[in-house]
Amino acid sequence: MFFKKKTPSTEQSEACESASAEQPAPEMPGYLQELRDRITAQDLPAMVRETAQLEWERLTGMDRSAPESGISINYLEFLLSLPWKAVTRDNLDLNRAATILKSRHLGLDAIHERILEFLAVKTLIGRQRPTILVVDDEEIARTNLAYVLEKDGYDVSMAQNGLEAVYYMDKQPADIVITDLKMERMDGIQLLGTIRKQWPDTSVIMITGYATVDTAVTALQKGADHYLSKPVNLTKLREQVRTLMEARERASHLHGPVLCFTGPPGTGKTSIGRAIAEALERKFVRFSLAGLKDEAELRGHRRTYVGAMAGRILLEIQKVGVRNPVIMLDEMDKTIQDFRGDAVSVFLEVLDPEQNASFVDHYLDIPFDLSQVMFIATANMAENLPAPLLDRMEVIEFSSYTYREKEAIARQFLVPAQLKRHGLTTQDVRLTDEGVRSLIRGYTREAGLRGLERKIADVCRKIARQRVDRQEADSNVPVVLDEERIIALLGAPLFTQTRALSAPRVGMATGLVWTATGGEIIFVEVARMKGSKQLLLTGSLGDVLRESAQAALSYLRSNAAMYHIDPGFFDVSDIHIHLPSGGVSKDGPSAGVTIFVALLSLLTGRAVRQDVAVSGELTLLGDVLPVGGIREKVLAASQAGIRQLVFPRKNKAEIEALDADVVQDLEIVLADEVGEFAKVALVQEGS
Structure with a gap:
């Protein structure tokens, strides 16, 4: 027998190993233990x-x-x-939702109706109980499964073979079919094939006591969603049923609308979104996309970068703590799209119901389900959004407020709110009808209400200052804000309403245009002088408006005989077309007919009625194409004292949809071709 001689170094090594074996394992740091827990x-x-x-x-x-x-x-x-499973339960009480919407907004009845329709659909879907069909030739087996599933809240039917199951499916298709494999008359595989042909959306769970790898592979290849062997593990079955039902519920959310609110600033787009969240009792998130150009701000940075973090979408969901909030994507049309990045392209995935169930943030790097989020986008100009993105959204237009609506909103909402914010009460300040009209018409020019709200706040601040400085003789006497007092507090009115002229004029026509702040009337002036066939265009005109002027002149030159004009009128002449307010840029096709009427007036010597306004896009053949912004244009005409309007007949549907108070005291004429516009606008010969 041989023994290894221990050297000093060997003894030291063994001693170290023995000592280390006796020492306890180092304790896990507290933060690691907390994370594991x-x-x-x-x-x-x-x-x-x-x-x-x-x-x-x-x-x-x-x-x-x-x-x-x-x-x-x-x-x-x-x-x-992150709230992987946390959700808020929707409150689908339509009466409550209608009350909330009406109490927050005035003059948006069509918008309210669309929101209530959306809630009504969710209500009907929520009332439907999930249905399961249990198919088994053993009565005890199907009865036990039905008992367990009914306790979980499902509506369960039973069939003893495949033929009976097909009969029940014909009457009312089930969401899930749980079927045995071996049955008489029609087995589970045959039933599976029939379901996949006739009811492809129904999920199928196959159960058998003859479980083999081959049968499992066959069932899954034929289209079964899950495969279980007997005796059935009820915990696994219930979990699989719950998973399939959640997938079906998620699929039902896929067909829900992604709303896009478009319209001028201050028309209530953001506040309507907040009211929707309040009506549903969901969390509300809003973030502005104006100036956004980096895709990483939405989708996050990859963790290889120093200081990497998740995108705004997941960060906002993390803050609210639920995965089904209402997220408002504000000012989407102002997102920057250039060679440096295109953040809007992220929303092609986020707003696509077929993709957002597995949204991948670069930082998180695993799918997160956004299918239950209600997205609402806002934009001032929907035309500025890419067409593929618009295709994923339902556009709801917010129109300008009428003067009557602004007066009512000021009295009911804006004035009380501003008085409260500035330490005043209705006992301290009384705003007269004349004062409200003075604020609206003399100090604001907008489609929405933000400017009006700021002016009311300005008045409240000045009254509060006077109260504190004791400039009021008796602080118990309310301040009456009539037109005279408004002017004393705010100074001379900032705006004067453009009014239609009273006397007919030769070579001057009144048109209607749409701007980002609502409708406006414009005057088109034309002059003729000796020259060399030049068309002069002034007034800060855009390319489209310049082309409209050229088309109107060409149409008149090619149809001079029909209008009794000298065919050579342009040979030794220059034509000058001018739109006043040269400091304001103007563009769009709506002024084509207006330019034609002004030119025809100049060349025939017939005056244009100044109480008539026209709007339409002119073609070289004299046809008139429809125009947009009908409601805003009608409002502008009414405010300017116009009494008769001429629109293209193709805008008939939009005109008939206008509220009665919008068209009050106005006569609207519809025309197909440009000559009909001229008959209405020009003073009749001999009159």
């Missing part, structure tokens, strides 16, 4: 739990002082803070 305790989806565990294991092998350690901890903290 949170991963274990939270109800996370399987993929998320697996990702968190792998990241935690990776973290435990890192040096605590390494930069990667902090990155990994931040990632785990963010992943565990």
Whole structure:
């Protein structure tokens, strides 16, 4: 027998190993233990739990002082803070929703109706109980399964073979079919084939006591969603049924609308979105996209970058703590799209119901379900949005407010709110009808209400200052805000309403245009002088408006005989077309007919009625195409004293949809071709 001689170095090594074996394992740092406990305790989806565990294991092998350690901890903290399953339950009381909408807004009845229709659809879907059909030739087996599933809240029917199951499916298709494999007359595989042909949306769970790999593969290849062996593990069955039902519920959300509110600033787009969230009792999130150009701000940065963080979408969802809030994407049309980035392209995925159920943020790097989020976009000009993005949204237009609506809103909402914010009450200040009209017409020129609200706040501040300085003789006497007092507080009116002229004029026609702040009337002036066939266009005109002027002149030259005009009128002449207010840029096709009427007046010597306004796009053949902004144009005409309007006949549907108070005291004429416009606008010969 041989013994190994121990050297001093060997003895020292063994002593060290013995000492280390006797020492306890180092304790796990507290933050690691806390993270592991949170991963274990939270109800996370399987993929998320697996990702968190792998990241935690990776973290435990890192040096605590390494930069990667902090990155990994931040990632785990963010992943565990996301609401993977937390949702708020929708309140689908239509009467309550209608009350909230009407109490917050005035003059948006069509918008309110569309929102209530959306809630009504959700209500009907929510009332439907999920249905399950259990198919088994053993009565005890199907009765036990039905008992368990009914306790989970499902509506359960039973059939003893495949033929009977097809009969029940013909009467009312079930959401899920749970079927045995071996049955007489029609087995489970044959039933599966029939369901896949006739009811492809129905989920199928196959159960059998003759479980083999071949039967399982065959069932799954034929289209079964899950395969279980007998005796059935009820926990697994209930979990699979719940998973399939959640998928069906998510699919029902896919067909919900993505609303896009468009219209001028201050018309209530954001406040309507907030009211929708309040009516549904959902969390509300709003963030502005104006000036956004970096895709990473929405989708996040990859963790390879220093200081990487998640995108705005997931960060906002993290803040509210639920995965089904109402998210308002404000000012979407002002997002920058250039060679440096295109953030709008992210929304092609986010707003697509077929894709957003598995939205991947670059930082999170695993899918997050956005299908239950209600997205609402806002834009001042929907035309500025890419066509593929518009195709994913339902556009709802917010029109300008009428003067009557602004007066009512000021009395009911704006004035009381501003008085309260400035420490005043209705006992201190009384705003007369003349004062309200003075504020609206003399100090604001807008389609919405923001400017009016600011002016009311300005008046309240000045009254508050006077009260504090004791400039009022008796502070108990209310301040009466009539037109004279408004002018004393705010100074001379900032705007004067453009009014139609009274006497007919030769070479001058009145038109109607739409602007970002609402409708406006414009005057088109034309003059003729000796020259060399030049068309002069002034008044800060855009390319489209210049082309309209050229088309109107060409049409008149080619049809001079029909209008009794000298065919050579342009040979030794220059024509000058001018639109006053040269400091304001103007563009669009709506002035084509107006320019034609002014030119015809000049060349025939017939005056144009100044109480008539026209709007329409002119073609070279004399046809008139429809125009937009009908409501805003009608409002502008009414405010300017116009009494008769001429629009293209193709705008008939929009005109008939106008409210009675919008067209009050106006006569609207519809015309197909440009000569009909001239007959109405020009003074009749001999009159």
